[in-house]
Amino acid sequence: MLDFENVRKVYKDFELHVNLKVEPGYITGLIGPNGAGKTTAFKSALGLIHTDGGRLKVFGKPAEELAPSDRENIGVVLADSGFSSALKVKELLPVLSHLYPAFSRQEFIRQCDRFEIPMEKKIGQFSTGMKRKLQVLAAVSHGASLLILDEPTAGMDVIARDQLLSLLREYMETDGRSILISSHISSDLEGFCDDIYLIHEGKILLHEETDRLLNQYGLLKVTKEQYAALDQRYILKTRKEGFGYSCLTDQKQFYMENYPQIIIERGSIDELILMMNRRDA
Numbered sequence: 001m002l003d004f005e006n007v008r009k010v011y012k013d014f015e016l017h018v019n020l021k022v023e024p025g026y027i028t029g030l031i032g033p034n035g036a037g038k039t040t041a042f043k044s045a046l047g048l049i050h051t052d053g054g055r056l057k058v059f060g061k062p063a064e065e066l067a068p069s070d071r072e073n074i075g076v077v078l079a080d081s082g083f084s085s086a087l088k089v090k091e092l093l094p095v096l097s098h099l100y101p102a103f104s105r106q107e108f109i110r111q112c113d114r115f116e117i118p119m120e121k122k123i124g125q126f127s128t129g130m131k132r133k134l135q136v137l138a139a140v141s142h143g144a145s146l147l148i149l150d151e152p153t154a155g156m157d158v159i160a161r162d163q164l165l166s167l168l169r170e171y172m173e174t175d176g177r178s179i180l181i182s183s184h185i186s187s188d189l190e191g192f193c194d195d196i197y198l199i200h201e202g203k204i205l206l207h208e209e210t211d212r213l214l215n216q217y218g219l220l221k222v223t224k225e226q227y228a229a230l231d232q233r234y235i236l237k238t239r240k241e242g243f244g245y246s247c248l249t250d251q252k253q254f255y256m257e258n259y260p261q262i263i264i265e266r267g268s269i270d271e272l273i274l275m276m277n278r279r280d281a
C-alpha cells in the first residue's frame with residue numbers, strides 16, 4: 001500500500017530517515033514525541049514536500065507517478081490543515097462531491113449526524129475535537145483504500161476519541177483497506193494498530209507487531225548483583241535506577257523461565273519509548 005525505503009528529508013536542524021511499510025489490511029501506527037518527524041514523513045508520502053533521497057511507493061507505484069484516480073483513493077487528515085473556517089459543513093457537500101466521484105452525500109450527512117457535527121454552523125466555530133471528527137469523516141467519505149491520518153485524535157476527549165476509533169474500525173471492515181495513523185500519545189494507538197513504528201529525531205527506533213510488543217517485550221527490574229549474573233543476549237536497552245537497573249527485553253519469556261526470581265514488568269509503549277530513547281547505562 002505504502003512503502004518508504006530509506007526516505008530522507010533534510011531541514012537545517014533535522015533529518016528524517018525512514019523505512020516504513022503499510023501492508024494491505026493493516027493499521028500501522030507511527031508513534032513519536034513532538035518534533036520526531038511524523039508530519040514530515042506524512043507530507044513526504046503525499047508529495048507535499050520534496051524529499052532528499054530514498055524511494056516512496058504508493059499502491060506499488062513510485063509516488064511521483066500517481067494518477068489522479070490513485071490520489072482519490074487516499075483519504076488524508078493532516079495535523080496542520082483543515083477546511084476553511086468560513087464554510088459551513090453543508091457548504092462542503094458540493095466540494096467533496098466535486099473532488100471525489102465516490103463521495104456519498106447521504107452517507108456523509110448520516111455520519112455527521114451520528115457524530116454530532118452540525119451542518120449549519122461555521123467550521124471556524126467548531127471545537128478542536130469537532131474539527132478533527134469532521135476531517136476524519138471527510139477522509140473516509142469517498143471509500144479510499146488508504147487513509148493517512150496525522151494525529152487525528154489530538155485535542156479529543158476520551159468519548160470523542162473512542163467514537164473516532166470506532167469509525168475507523170468500521171472503515172477497516174471492507175477488505176484490502178489500510179491506515180497509517182500517527183500520535184504522540186501511545187495509549188491512543190496501543191489497542192488499535194496491528195503494528196507500530198516508534199520514531200524519534202527523524203529515525204525509526206523500533207518496528208514491531210503490536211501483539212508482540214505487548215506480549216514479548218518487558219522490563220526486567222534487577223539489582224546490581226542480578227544484573228551482573230544476567231544473560232544479556234536479549235537485552236535491548238539498560239537504564240540505571242536507584243535499586244540497580246531496568247533492562248528492556250524483547251524475549252520476556254526467556255527471562256521468566258530462566259530467572260524466576262527477577263521482577264519483570266509488562267512495559268507500556270510509553271516506557272518502551274522512554275527506554276529506547278536512552279543511551280545504554
Ligand SMILES: Nc1ncnc2c1ncn2[C@@H]1O[C@H](COP(=O)(O)OP(=O)(O)OP(=O)(O)O)[C@@H](O)[C@H]1O
Nearest residue numbers: 011012014033034035036037038039040041079184
Ligand atoms: N518547513 C520546515 N523547515 C524547517 N524545519 C522544519 C520544517 N517543517 C518541519 N521542520 C522540523 O522538522 C522536525 C520534525 O517536525 P514534524 O512536524 O515532522 O514533527 P512531528 O513528529 O509531526 O511533531 P508534532 O507531534 O509536534 O506534530 C522539527 O524539528 C521541525 O522543526
